[in-house]
Amino acid sequence: MDYIKVDNKTGGKYIEDYRKLTLEYSxxxxxxxxxxxxxxxxxxxxxxxxxxxxxxxxxxxxxxxxxxxxxxxxxLGKEGTLLTFTEINVKPATHSHYDDYIIGIGSFNGVKVLGLVEAKYDELKIGMKIRYEIVVREPENYYIIVFTPI
Ligand SMILES: [Zn+2]
Incomplete structure (x- = not known):
C-alpha cells in the first residue's frame, strides 16, 4: 500500500489514515x-x-x-392522530443493522411528534388514531417514541 497518495485534481500529496474514534459527550x-x-x-x-x-x-x-x-x-395525551408516515428502506449508517422501518408524525394535543410506527405499512392511514409509548431501544440504550394504531 502506498502510504503517500496524490490527489487526482490538485496533484497535492496526502496520506490516508483510518481510525475508529469513540465519542463521549454530555x-x-x-x-x-x-x-x-x-x-x-x-x-x-x-x-x-x-x-x-x-x-x-x-x-x-x-x-x-x-x-x-x-x-x-x-x-401530551397518549392518544393522537397519524398525520403522515413513510417507510425507510435506505437507512443511515447508524440504523443499517435494522430491518426497514416506518416513521411517522403524530398529532397529540395539537403538537406534532415524530416517532417510529409499529404496524404494517398497508394497514396505516393518514388520520387514523394512534397511541404513543416510550421505550428504550437496545443495543443503543436510548429512548424512542413508538406509535401503534388504536
Ligand atoms: Zn414567547
Whole structure:
C-alpha cells in the first residue's frame, strides 16, 4: 500500500489514515429536566411560553419568539392522530443493522411528534388514531417514541 497518495485534481500529496474514534459527550438538560423525567416515565411533554403562548416540541427552556424563560409544561395525551408516515428502506449508517422501518408524525394535543410506527405499512392511514409509548431501544440504550394504531 502506498502510504503517500496524490490527489487526482490538485496533484497535492496526502496520506490516508483510518481510525475508529469513540465519542463521549454530555448534554446539559438546562431547564428541561421535566421532559427527560417524562421520557423515563413514559410521558411526553411540550413546553409553552407563558408570555406569548408559543408551544414547543421538542421543548425549549426559553421562547424562540419572545425570549421569555417563563414556561409551563403541557403533558401530551397518549392518544393522537397519524398525520403522515413513510417507510425507510435506505437507512443511515447508524440504523443499517435494522430491518426497514416506518416513521411517522403524530398529532397529540395539537403538537406534532415524530416517532417510529409499529404496524404494517398497508394497514396505516393518514388520520387514523394512534397511541404513543416510550421505550428504550437496545443495543443503543436510548429512548424512542413508538406509535401503534388504536
Ligand atoms: Zn414567547
Amino acid at each position: 448534554i446539559s438538560v438546562g431547564g428541561l429536566e421535566k421532559y427527560f423525567e417524562g421520557l423515563k416515565n413514559g410521558v411526553l411533554y411540550a413546553s409553552k411560553c407563558k408570555s406569548c403562548g408559543s408551544i414547543y416540541y421538542p421543548p425549549r427552556s426559553s421562547c424562540g419568539k419572545c425570549g421569555s424563560s417563563d414556561i409551563v409544561w403541557i403533558e
